[in-house]
Amino acid sequence: TQLLEQSPQFLSIQEGENLTVYCNSSSVFSSLQWYRQEPGEGPVLLVTVVTGGEVKKLKRLTFQFGDARKDSSLHITAAQPGDTGLYLCAGEIPDSWGKLQFGAGTQVVVTP
Amino acid sequence: DAMVIQNPRYQVTQFGKPVTLSCSQTLNHNVMYWYQQKSSQAPKLLFHYYDKDFNNEADTPDNFQSRRPNTSFCFLDIRSPGLGDAAMYLCATSRESGGVQYFGPGTRLTVT
Numbered sequence: 016t017q018l019l020e021q022s023p024q025f026l027s028i029q030e031g032e033n034l035t036v037y038c039n040s041s042s043v044f045s046s047l048q049w050y051r052q053e054p055g056e057g058p059v060l061l062v063t064v065v066t067g068g069e070v071k072k073l074k075r076l077t078f079q080f081g082d083a084r085k086d087s088s089l090h091i092t093a094a095q096p097g098d099t100g101l102y103l104c105a106g107e108i109p110d111s112w113g114k115l116q117f118g119a120g121t122q123v124v125v126t127p
Numbered sequence: 128d129a130m131v132i133q134n135p136r137y138q139v140t141q142f143g144k145p146v147t148l149s150c151s152q153t154l155n156h157n158v159m160y161w162y163q164q165k166s167s168q169a170p171k172l173l174f175h176y177y178d179k180d181f182n183n184e185a186d187t188p189d190n191f192q193s194r195r196p197n198t199s200f201c202f203l204d205i206r207s208p209g210l211g212d213a214a215m216y217l218c219a220t221s222r223e224s225g226g227v228q229y230f231g232p233g234t235r236l237t238v239t
Binding site for chain 1: 131167182219224229231233
């Protein structure tokens with residue numbers, strides 16, 4: 016089983032602050048996806064990173080895939096209350112049918 | 128709008144009483160997935176269908192069954208729910224295996 020560990024488990028910050036969420040594994044993944052899940056809803060895809068070292072930006076969100084494709088980070092600049100949610104990373108297991116291994120998530124709370 | 132729909136959003140069942148959760152999609156995707164997500168845990172894949180081909184995860188209990196009568200619909204049957212089966216059940220679809228997964232809003236199952 017290829018495990019993905021997310022840290023921290025919980026993060027509470029004030030509006031306007033920056034935050035970084037980490038997703039780490041000892042295994043290589045073919046690609047890595049980041050989702051945001053709000054209470055009582057399903058996860059919504061934010062981004063997919065495929066190439067080692069790849070950096071993608073989505074407005075105030077910056078996603079990076081590690082050079083070895085074993086880890087990833089999500090950085091949010093000037094967080095807003097609307098960024099509140101559970102952030103999940105999911106790695107595509109190599110040589111599988113495309114199976115995803117999810118991390119347990121990081122709960123982010125941004126207070127006004 | 129094309130989407131993944133799950134019904135009901137909240138389901139309460141009694142210990143041992145069979146229950147069926149439903150998922151439908153208007154995306155015309157080939158692959159449909161069922162995940163179980165417990166509080167503060169990663170979504171856990173139960174099984175998936177590629178078209179009519181059923182693929183069960185090795186650690187999915189026999190208590191869980193699934194049916195996909197056509198491309199649009201997929202059902203999760205829990206034959207004899209136990210207290211430990213209380214969770215959020217997420218349905219997802221993707222165009223092809225390994226493709227981006229689109230999640231429904233989930234069904235919150237309570238077992239009394």
